[in-house]
Amino acid sequence: xxxxxxxxxxxxxxxxxxxxxxxxxxxxxxxxxxxxxxxxxxxxx
Numbered sequence: 599x600x601x602x603x604x605x606x607x608x609x610x611x612x613x614x615x616x617x618x619x620x621x622x623x624x625x626x627x628x629x630x631x632x633x634x635x636x637x638x639x640x641x642x643x
Contacts, residue, residue: 605630607638614639 605627613623620639624632 610635610638611642 610623610627610630613626614620614635618626620632620635623635624630
C-alpha cells in the first residue's frame with residue numbers, strides 16, 4: 599500500500615467496503631498511516 603508497508607491495497611479496501619471507518623482500518627493495519635488510507639480511498643472513489 600504505502601512505502602515501507604506490506605499491506606495490500608485490497609485488504610484495506612475490503613474493510614472499507616464492509617463499512618469499517620478509516621480509524622478501524624488503521625487499527626487493523628497500524629503500519630499504514632491514516633493519511634495513506636484516506637488517499638487510497640479518495641483515489642478509488
